[in-house]
Amino acid sequence: MKKKKKRKRLPFGFRHSKRINTADMPQSNNESPEKMEVQIIGYNQEMSREYDTSDMEMLKKIRSENDIIWINFSGNLEVEIFKKVSDFFKLHSLAVEDALSVYQRPKIEEYKNFIYLVSRVPDPLEENPTTQISFFMGKGFVISVQERKNSCFDATRNKLLADKGKVRIWSEAYLLFLLYDSVVMQYFHVVTDLGDKLSHLENQIINKNDTGTLAETHYIKSEMYNLRRIIFAMRETIQRLTSEEYEDYIDLKARLYFRDCADHLYQLLDLVDYTREWSASTVELHMSNLSNHMNEVMKMLTLIATIFIPLSFIAGFYGMNFNPEKSVLNMPELNWKYGYPFAIFLMLLTVGIMTGYFFHKGWIGNSEKKKDLKDDDS
Numbered sequence: 001m002k003k004k005k006k007r008k009r010l011p012f013g014f015r016h017s018k019r020i021n022t023a024d025m026p027q028s029n030n031e032s033p034e035k036m037e038v039q040i041i042g043y044n045q046e047m048s049r050e051y052d053t054s055d056m057e058m059l060k061k062i063r064s065e066n067d068i069i070w071i072n073f074s075g076n077l078e079v080e081i082f083k084k085v086s087d088f089f090k091l092h093s094l095a096v097e098d099a100l101s102v103y104q105r106p107k108i109e110e111y112k113n114f115i116y117l118v119s120r121v122p123d124p125l126e127e128n129p130t131t132q133i134s135f136f137m138g139k140g141f142v143i144s145v146q147e148r149k150n151s152c153f154d155a156t157r158n159k160l161l162a163d164k165g166k167v168r169i170w171s172e173a174y175l176l177f178l179l180y181d182s183v184v185m186q187y188f189h190v191v192t193d194l195g196d197k198l199s200h201l202e203n204q205i206i207n208k209n210d211t212g213t214l215a216e217t218h219y220i221k222s223e224m225y226n227l228r229r230i231i232f233a234m235r236e237t238i239q240r241l242t243s244e245e246y247e248d249y250i251d252l253k254a255r256l257y258f259r260d261c262a263d264h265l266y267q268l269l270d271l272v273d274y275t276r277e278w279s280a281s282t283v284e285l286h287m288s289n290l291s292n293h294m295n296e297v298m299k300m301l302t303l304i305a306t307i308f309i310p311l312s313f314i315a316g317f318y319g320m321n322f323n324p325e326k327s328v329l330n331m332p333e334l335n336w337k338y339g340y341p342f343a344i345f346l347m348l349l350t351v352g353i354m355t356g357y358f359f360h361k362g363w364i365g366n367s368e369k370k371k372d373l374k375d376d377d378s
Contacts, residue, residue, distance in 0.1 A: 034075040034148060041160050042066030043168050048160050059088050067140060068172045070160070072153060074146040082145075089114070089143065091136055099134040099145045106233035108240055114138030115249050117176075117237060120230050121150055121183045122190045130230060133183060137176045137249060144179055152182045173254035180238070181261045184268070187231060191271050194220050198275065202282050205289055214286050221279040228272045235265040303358060310350045318343055 040051040044067040051062055063069055073082060077100065086096045095116040098104055104118040115137050120130040131147040144153070156178045159167050167175055198220055201213045241250050241258045250258065322330035333339040359365045 036073065036075040036078050036081070037149060038081075039072040039074075039157070040069060041157065042069040043160055044068070045169055048163065048168055050161060059085065063140065068142070068175065069140065070142045070144070070175060072144045072146070072157075074149040077145065085143070089136070089138065089141055091143075092116075095136065099136075102132045102147045104132055104134070106230060106237050108237045108246075110246065110249075115246060117180070119180060119183050119234055119237075121146075121152060121186050123148060129226070135176060135179065137172055140172060142172050142175050142179070150186075152186050153179060156182060171251055171254060173250045174257065177254055177257045177261060181257075181264065184234065184261060184264050187227070187268050188271075191224075191227070191268065191275060194223060195271075195275050195278070198279055198282060202285065205282065205286050208289065208293075214283065217279055217282050217286065221276060221283070224272050224276040224279060228269065228276070231265055231268050231272060235262060235269065238262040238265060299363070303364065307351055307354050310354070311347050314343065314347055314350070 040062060042049055042051060042062050042065060049066075051058065071085065079100065082100070083096065090113060092111045095109065095111060095114075098116070098118065106120060107118050109116045117135040117137070119133045119135070121133050123129065123131050131150070132145075133147070133150075134145040136143040136145075146153075156167070156175070159178070167178060198217065201217055201220075204213050238258055238261050240246065242255055242262055247255075318331070318333070320331070324330045324332055324334050333342065336342070355364075
């Protein structure tokens with residue numbers, strides 16, 4: 001059995017692609033498109049119920065039995081089924097086309113009988129940076145369309161079915177808030193994980209085990225830059241919902257909760273900006289570490305060269321071709337039986353004196369000793 005090759009994760013941002021009908025796709029032994037799943041929950045103040053989605057013709061009955069219904073599509077949409085639902089709720093064709101296209105910037109648009117929102121959520125399989133989630137909200141209904149199945153809506157689903165919180169008492173706008181805010185909370189995990197990676201890289205640099213850290217740090221910095229673009233666009237979308245611009249769809253009570261969602265996005269932006277600055281300082285730390293290491297190498301080479309200068313002088317001095325037989329002043333050491341040991345001793349003495357001087361000045365040796373010597377000199 002062949003092992004499936006893991007795809008390299010792309011940087012955060014948007015990509016151009018379009019949904020296609022799974023029936024028209026060629027099947028592969030290695031990969032298959034994520035099958036579409038549909039969840040339908042209808043509820044009112046007294047009860048809530050999850051419906052069987054095998055027969056989409058029951059939508060009329062489901063809507064008549066409930067005050068609000070939530071339909072969640074996930075995976076690769078079957079276009080014909082989705083268009084039947086859109087025709088039932090009278091969704092505009094332009095909004096439907098945007099939901100079918102998985103490249104959309106976070107935005108909000110108002111139509112005759114509904115509002116349409118686009119958001120992006122981190123990919124649960126981490127093959128792509130983000131996946132698209134579209135929301136349709138009108139009187140008595142909320143429709144969410146996930147490009148890929150994500151567990152971020154599970155908590156809201158459980159609240160609806162277990163009758164917990166205000167969700168069954170309040171309007172469909174509050175349901176939209178819960179769904180959108182659950183998307184926002186996914187980014188906290190992403191930013192925190194990237195911050196943990198950055199902390200690990202910083203420790204590697206401090207411990208001088210920084211092989212490959214520069215490329216990884218630049219990658220995180222790029223991730224944060226593109227992540228900020230997404231969060232900023234989502235914040236602009238939610239800010240519009242907190243104003244009176246959409247008061248026909250968002251009542252005053254729900255508007256207060258959307259302000260809380262906007263506050264989460266502000267916190268995210270602050271966290272992203274902090275992490276970006278942190279990544280920049282980590283790059284500077286890496287470059288400073290490299291510079292310090294280079295300075296240490298150059299200092300050591302300079303000290304070695306400085307030590308060998310007098311040794312070269314001694315070797316050159318005794319290498320002069322003067323004949324001692326012609327004059328007693330012409331290098332008498334050449335005929336002395338201790339001449340060679342004397343030259344070696346002179347060289348070792350020179351090295352010892354220079355090394356001791358360098359150590360006394362703090363140019364070599366332990367940094368703590370350097371500090372103590374400087375304090376003693378002062």
